[in-house]
């Protein structure tokens with residue numbers, strides 16, 4: 037680990053300061069002599085001046101490199117170092133190309149940051165996004181400099197039999213001293229963040245496919261020996277991705293060979309390096325014995341995500357890192373659509389939509405309301421790694437989804453075609469993307485409101501949408517008034533109105549959708565209508581309405597806003613029972629639950645024993661026992677809003693009280709519906725041979741939920757039957773989902789049998805790192821009982837399997853506690869915050885990116901009630917007081933304290 041200098045003033049990078057690169061790099065030839073302690077890198081580049089910008093010295097980015105030699109056009113040259121940058125002044129003045137050779141070394145085994153070239157279980161991997169390439173060699177490490185890469189890898193043949201890089205393998209052979217080499221040529225120009233190499237002892241599952249055009253391609257999934265039996269699902273997901281992108285967007289695979297390689301040491305989920313995707317093992321390895329349904333679904337979407345980047349990100353890339361959502365928002369949108377298109381029916385699609393919206397609401401909405409709030413296209417950053425956020429990804433995807441809503445599915449496809457016609461091979465901006473989508477249909481609502489629509493890229497904060505309806509029986513007219521506002525966020529005190537697409541329907545007393553005719557229209561049309569709100573407030577008048585309807589607003593969550601729909605409980609119950617839009621059925625149930633939770637939290641005195649009323653419980657029973665609703669949807673409706681989401685509804689947050697209220701609500705639902713849970717468990721527990729499809733995984737999810745509820749109810753009555761059944765299920769389960777759900781039922785309900793089950797689970801899966809991660813996470817995220825989780829977490833950190841240097845393991849213990857267990861973490865004795873600050877500092881010395889993510893666990897400290905608030909501020913200040921913090925953590929804590 038290198039010691040960092042004490043902090044100077046933070047270097048703020050601003051979007052408005054963008055200037056094109058002063059030089060282009062057309063070709064780069066890299067030769068690696070791979071060695072864990074000292075890897076030698078020879079970099080031969082062909083450069084030329086960009087004559088469109090004023091002449092300036094060549095300033096090459098570098099970090100943690102040892103420079104041995106610089107050669108200009110075959111001869112010596114003068115250079116100087118400016119900080120870590122290598123600066124060359126006396127270069128040819130004209131536009132003609134020149135050759136630069138730079139010889140450096142680096143030390144992969146010392147690279148605990150996992151950015152640049154590093155070791156994972158003895159194998160070599162790279163991670164170059166966003167600015168890791170400069171840790172491999174000197175370069176113009178920015179996405180608008182695109183070069184053709186030729187890469188030669190040389191290494192010991194026994195230790196590193198597999199040598200991979202981007203593109204095509206053009207040559208390989210033996211070298212002296214039991215070494216060998218492989219030479220790769222990438223046929224596509226690319227920015228440096230898409231460079232990758234892998235070297236090690238790996239095996240691969242291979243599949244040859246023929247695409248529509250009749251071309252053959254080789255698909256490979258590389259893993260460590262022993263993991264082959266967990267690669268089938270990733271391969272199937274990759275094949276499905278290739279087929280889908282060609283069918284839905286006309287985008288074919290543009291490579292002869294497409295490789296996925298799994299590593300257990302990875303900061304994020306996966307990386308879309310051209311032709312050589314590198315994945316966290318968590319998003320590759322799965323079989324029914326080791327992975328849950330959620331794991332299977334995540335793998336499908338992450339494999340899709342990285343594959344879809346091949347066009348949205350790689351063929352067209354970002355001009356600068358402020359444009360990150362250009363590739364990430366669009367690619368998340370594409371992976372969401374992919375998973376939805378694989379669903380068999382509308383109900384499964386709605387389930388996927390609900391899951392995506394839940395992530396947005398529980399993670400992005402708090403970000404948008406906190407100290408790290410930033411626009412989808414940020415205006416400034418200190419450390420770009422801090423901006424791989426749910427705002428750039430998930431809110432960015434919602435922005436793209438709204439564009440599709442405004443131009444229609446067909447129009448969006450045409451817009452995408454135009455985007456590729458215009459920009460293939462270029463590094464562009466979010467403006468370029470929005471312009472292409474709008475230009476494809478100049479009559480569309482998007483085209484008509486484009487400048488205003490783009491406020492979604494520039495304004496941070498979650499807009500509020502207020503709706504109020506007025507029915508005029510005499511005129512048979514229903515007037516819906518929609519108003520919008522957006523709270524101030526850091527650096528943005530005033531907001532302009534957004535363009536908000538509002539999909540809506542009006543339900544009659546029987547729950548049927550009314551045919552809708554807006555004032556001025558000749559004819560009514562049925563079902564869902566799209567209103568486009570552009571003003572601060574607008575009224576929409578519906579004619580020929582015979583009785584007061586119930587509005588179903590924002591169907592399918594047509595915009596990323598917080599709605600205040602002004603509906604009564606009875607109206608929400610009507611929507612829950614009848615809405616033709618499954619998303620809004622779920623939403624009505626959530627709102628009913630949220631109202632009750634917020635009311636109980638706000639009430640004076642200790643938490644009452646029965647926050648839920650008969651009407652709510654009856655509605656939940658009706659859903660649980662509904663004859664035709666899908667199990668997956670039932671499970672979602674019956675899941676109470678998360679503690680963090682309840683917290684977002686309140687101005688002052690007492691995490692202990694929220695936890696107590698939610699737990700009490702859950703106990704009440706468990707007890708009141710006991711017989712129905714027993715029915716649901718028996719009905720859904722057997723699903724035949726394991727298949728991770730939405731229908732059978734929905735059934736398993738509902739059975740798992742039922743088992744948890746039955747164990748909770750049993751705890752209150754002292755009954756031993758259901759805990760016994762759960763334990764039996766845990767032992768006999770035929771797949772990881774059922775086994776883990778049974779284990780979790782015991783742990784979550786605090787049953788004494790949990791102890792033995794946990795010990796058995798560990799013994800059963802001690803060689804499966806990803807399963808051991810689940811074992812850690814389950815314990816660190818368990819419901820807190822009298823402050824028992826923190827001591828358990830400290831104990832887990834002394835377990836022989838714990839390893840702070842491995843991000844997955846660190847996340848499974850520390851993040852599961854600090855970021856996903858509010859009641860365990862927010863302790864009145866401040867011990868949770870002390871633990872947090874210790875871990876942030878400890879991690880920062882190893883891996884700043886991971887440390888900075890942990891630092892964000894206290895983002896919302898200003899909302900906390902006392903004594904939490906003061907204690908949290910002190911803990912953040914303690915971290916901030918450290919003089920040699922990474923730029924990553926410093927940026928997060930500075931913003932938190934601002």
Ligand code: 0A1
Nearest residue numbers: 163165166304306307308424
């Ligand atoms: N582009 C990747 C995510 C990613 C970003 C940064 C990384 O290292 C700092 C690694 C991966 C994606 O969207 O999948």
Ligand code: ZN
Nearest residue numbers: 341345364367
């Ligand atoms: Zn991505």
